[in-house]
Amino acid sequence: MNVYGGPGPPSPHRQDRARHRSHPGRRWEIRYRDRGQVVRKEGFRIKEEIWIEKYRPMSLDDVVGQEEIVKRLKSYVRSRNVPHLLFSGPPGVGKTAAAISMVRELFGEEWRGNFIELNASDERGIDVVRHKVKDFARIAPLGNAEFKVIFLDEADALTNDAQSALRRTMERYSSICRFVLSCNYSSKIIEPIQSRCAVYRFRSLSEEAVSERMKTIAEAEGVKVTPEGMRAIVYVARGDMRKAINALQAASLMEESVTEETIYQITATARPEQIRDLMKTALAGNFTQARSLLDDLLLVQGLSGEDVIIQIHRQTLSLLDSHELSGPTLVRLMDRIGEIDFRMTEGANERIQLEALLAYFALAGTEG
Template sequence: MLGPWVEKYRPQSLDDVVGQKHIVNRLKQYVEEESMPNLMFTGPAGVGKTTSALALVKSILGEYWRQNFLELNASDARGIETVRTDIKNFCRLKPVGAPFRIIFLDEVDNMTKDAQHALRREMEMYTKTASFILSCNYSSKIIDPIQSRCAIFRFTPIKAEEIADRLKFIAETEGCEYEDTAITTIVNFAEGDMRKSVNMLQSAASTGSITEDHVFEVVSKAKPQEIKKMVNTALMGDFMKSRDILREVMILQGTSGEDMVNQIYQDVSGRVMSGQMDGDVYMNLIGAIAETDFRIREGANPRIQLEALLAKFL
């Protein structure tokens, strides 16, 4: 099968889901009981919310899962009409060869408040024939009446070693040679996001073997040692030299301003955690980093803002 590795290697059963063991074990209980309450999956992107929902649906509904399952992405269909027509019409029908029907709503935090109130009404009316699985990044954007009707599962970023094991498995299955340092670099950049890490792996593999240099080429980020050198130079008082490193990284390697701010933040945070930087110095720098991040996101010139940030490091 050609196409994205994210879909090719998407787990099909709860046993195959990477990480989230505390959640998977509770979901398996619902499969054994052949019943489940309304569920809400909340957490950052790429940590297995949709995958877990689909695996649960297939396990509970069995061979007739397609006839008894409705999936809607609330980013596309997020108005009150969707709730009143699509969801209501689906809930009215009796389940076919399954204990009940399941509606999966992805990205519910993008639904309008009116649509959420309408959804709450449908959840009340069809408790005997249908269960809902709601997925969102921010549960705070969901109205309280919906939250109180759901069992809430909070997904956490996937652990580094679990992502690394999965990436090695995919690379070996695809017959790709890889360096351990390349896998480590992908894991560091993914920050707990499995989907992002698999996409990086596939991009790096497109050039042949998966090496650390190939990974840096596809993610368009600066090497940590270059960021460290730039910060060291600024802290030692040599502004011109640190500015030259900044320009080289941004122009020659094409690193974006937002990525540079994030990498500087990670470098400085690592220093204070390992005892290489005084807490008071860190407090002053973190304020300057936050201000630079805000200005770049608001549309200011990234190079000017980053040079101003390096000046504050002096």
Template structure:
């Protein structure tokens, strides 16, 4: 077991052409590599869509064998104060690039975790060391990056990975690892991943450790995810006014499967979004789901809130039969 390689590292893209699902972004990044120059860059988008892989691939293709010496990666969620800008970033930025490189690259991951003071200091550092250093910042929410930094960067927005791209990549990994991925197992991976390639690869590896044949059951068990049809049943029982069955299904998801309240509300939201019910009903139910999710995020008792959600489904269903 200890010798088992982590697949997300083993199959991490090594060059820009290996990154899937971001055709337009990759096309523009390749033009920078071809011109041997680079502006400051800001990558934004959800987790697991290729932001870090793109930054490292740009450095690899620009600098060749000397890319390790001319590239540094810092995670702003580990050190988010002004000291990391004043010390680590400045010390690296003020040194000259090695080899035939014209500049060095500082990759600042999760830059939206930096404090306002740290971002203000970073803005000045980006100006001062432009001649010898380029910055690539990645974040989940570009709105959390101050405007002066955004205006100094070329902003690229990464979108969630499409189902077809995930399907193709999972098939490639399954063939490389000698495992059998069933059709329902692949469908389960697409559901669990939600456009996150990293989550998809982790789900596949976790299931493959149990059996060389990866099925839907294995995916849902190893990822602690409820089957979509079970969540749909919970909603259906509620709208039909059957509180006992809805509560029993909730008990099963919370106790037997060990799901958290936020996991369940997230899957209820997805189930309602995909249901063939009137739009007005969807709007009212999603509005209440949002309220319950906010209450739990603020620290409310998840059991009480989830049962209150079921009660709302029952009352709403009774009034709108």
């Protein structure tokens, strides 16, 4: 502002941002203030968008890997008669995307006025049901809509008292409001709510679905991905589309070509062959060498104990498929992996527990 209180000329860094918005492909000399001084810095092209938001599905046809569920949701849209819904499944498989896409197709341009999204993990108590949910549910729909939709994300984080209050609200305002609940574990939703909803169980996305979506995004963004890099993205994602997109975006900012090495570095994930070497060395009875390989994973690469135990679990099954591990030995190892994982979850020292697991592997390998 000037001395008379009116708006002054735009600051240099605001002008730079305005030029960037009008010409996003150019390189600009970015200015910013550091303790009262204007500092100049040569910057790269600024990428403000987050790809998981930029490529969020806008219609039910864009939701991949859940063909049967999408087919049934489309039938609700055609009939314009939607029951209360409960979406259950692991993270990053399209539960929220399916709910929002269905609402967009139901209400068209008026969808924002007839839809509210609440994250139950932020406010878990009964007050969120008594106030926010109830206040929105009792208001009549806008425009030509027959009803409104309340989407409760992570509903399994609601307390039992809140879920009990929600049950009554679902009954009372069902004529003008529909509820869509999303959760990772349907067992944490009380039975009275489950019985009032049509339950849809989303599965983890297949490797083909993740790979095809990553190829589409890479082509749209002009990112080159090597075949090994694509396999690494699929391995790291484990059926989670959000994790795959984040890995692709982070890797694309580091190098022009996304490679296998880049993906494992930015996701703090060990290569599958490293975990296999660790397990084979331990099963061969060479505990000291296996401990050195574990040190490399924990100290040099910076992996957490949870990351290591999850990858050991995944590779144990692959050893059975390749006939490198017998059935009885697999049973004993799986039992011990589960025990070690539980101890680490309860707060036990990760290093000691993983070394104890390697010691058990060495004993199991020598005993046959």
